[in-house]
Amino acid sequence: MKVAAVATPAAPGAATVRTPTTPAADARAPGPVVSSHNEWDPLEEVVVGSADGAHVPAWSPMIAATAPEEERGFFQRLGGSPFPAEVVDAARRELEGLAELLHREGVVVRVPSALDHSRPFATPDWESGSGMYAAMPRDVLLVVGDEIIEAPMAWRCRYFEVNAFRPLLTEYFRAGARWTAAPRPTLRDEQFLAAEEAASLHSAPPYMVTEYEPTFDAADFIRCGRDLFAQRSHVTNALGIEWLRRHLGSAYTVHVLEPNDPHPMHIDATMLPLAAGKLLLNPERLPEVPPRFRDWDVRFAPPPNPEGARHLYMSSAWVSMNLLSLDERRVLVEEKEMELRAMLRGWGMEPVPCPFRSFNALGGSFHCATLDVRRRGGLQSYF
Numbered sequence: 001m002k003v004a005a006v007a008t009p010a011a012p013g014a015a016t017v018r019t020p021t022t023p024a025a026d027a028r029a030p031g032p033v034v035s036s037h038n039e040w041d042p043l044e045e046v047v048v049g050s051a052d053g054a055h056v057p058a059w060s061p062m063i064a065a066t067a068p069e070e071e072r073g074f075f076q077r078l079g080g081s082p083f084p085a086e087v088v089d090a091a092r093r094e095l096e097g098l099a100e101l102l103h104r105e106g107v108v109v110r111v112p113s114a115l116d117h118s119r120p121f122a123t124p125d126w127e128s129g130s131g132m133y134a135a136m137p138r139d140v141l142l143v144v145g146d147e148i149i150e151a152p153m154a155w156r157c158r159y160f161e162v163n164a165f166r167p168l169l170t171e172y173f174r175a176g177a178r179w180t181a182a183p184r185p186t187l188r189d190e191q192f193l194a195a196e197e198a199a200s201l202h203s204a205p206p207y208m209v210t211e212y213e214p215t216f217d218a219a220d221f222i223r224c225g226r227d228l229f230a231q232r233s234h235v236t237n238a239l240g241i242e243w244l245r246r247h248l249g250s251a252y253t254v255h256v257l258e259p260n261d262p263h264p265m266h267i268d269a270t271m272l273p274l275a276a277g278k279l280l281l282n283p284e285r286l287p288e289v290p291p292r293f294r295d296w297d298v299r300f301a302p303p304p305n306p307e308g309a310r311h312l313y314m315s316s317a318w319v320s321m322n323l324l325s326l327d328e329r330r331v332l333v334e335e336k337e338m339e340l341r342a343m344l345r346g347w348g349m350e351p352v353p354c355p356f357r358s359f360n361a362l363g364g365s366f367h368c369a370t371l372d373v374r375r376r377g378g379l380q381s382y383f
């Protein structure tokens with residue numbers, strides 16, 4: 001990063017990005033270091049992912065279930081190898097730009113530690129030829145209030161991805177955060193639908209994860225204070241949602257939505273609350289407003305801009321609506337998404353443009369690439 005990256009003594013390897021205008025963590029107002037109840041309260045501290053050393057997952061039915069069909073050859077050719085250097089370099093530049101923008105807005109920016117994603121690893125049950133990346137903290141970690149929860153992720157190549165965030169987690173724990181790891185799934189073969197089984201099922205979509213043990217990616221949940229919204233997906237099963245529901249207890253309600261998504265994996269290109277009472281919906285996946293939001297101002301995202309060079313190896317073009325709110329008015333938007341920017345302005349919001357099209361190649365956009373650790377505001381009900 002171009003802004004100064006400083007390793008804190010308490011967390012070797014975890015870099016803190018600061019400029020002289022950003023208050024040091026120990027100079028901030030007293031209160032929990034981790035505190036985020038929704039997707040829109042004023043942002044104070046955020047983790048921004050890293051593209052460094054990103055590896056292409058090996059081709060498998062799990063990848064086939066969510067990656068664009070036309071990218072099959074890419075995965076078959078490069079699975080287990082690094083992403084092409086030009087992809088990683090361009091993503092890295094955009095992440096640096098994002099970090100600098102957030103920093104200018106007075107947000108404390110943290111980054112994961114370096115992790116060698118090329119190393120093979122194994123459990124007693126299976127082996128993975130490589131890891132993947134630490135580009136998407138949103139997939140790995142869920143912040144609910146003052147608690148950070150490690151997600152029990154279903155892709156074998158992501159089994160140790162959380163290690164890139166462990167120094168930060170330890171630091172937050174030392175500073176008073178609650179830190180929980182959901183039960184680590186064994187990811188034995190029974191966890192996955194066999195390829196032939198998937199092909200023989202006619203009900204859509206057959207989820208690739210079975211109910212063998214709880215699994216979820218954190219990005220299959222969206223937070224609105226006391227209400228969380230989830231989807232089942234090719235990585236999140238009913239047991240995983242039930243684990244979170246019981247873990248959070250009676251102070252929270254976890255609602256399960258059923259979007260029309262033939263390749264479900266991560267809900268944050270399907271619905272995104274941008275402010276209290278303002279919900280952005282994907283018109284293809286949730287063409288009808290979910291009943292819980294009937295009193296909200298709900299609008300549909302315009303189609304993604306097909307122009308502007310980018311390669312989407314791991315996601316749909318709907319990452320255009322994968323936004324990050326700085327507060328209830330200002331929201332980060334990819335700079336070439338002109339129609340979305342105009343629509344947000346017409347909604348009384350202030351879109352903050354940021355180039356991020358190259359990063360999209362890794363499978364997400366602003367919301368995926370970040371984890372809001374602290375937003376100013378308390379726990380409320382919005383329904």
Ligand code: NVA
Nearest residue numbers: 265266269315316318
């Ligand atoms: N799997 C989603 C992306 C979520 C950020 C999609 O491809 O649209």
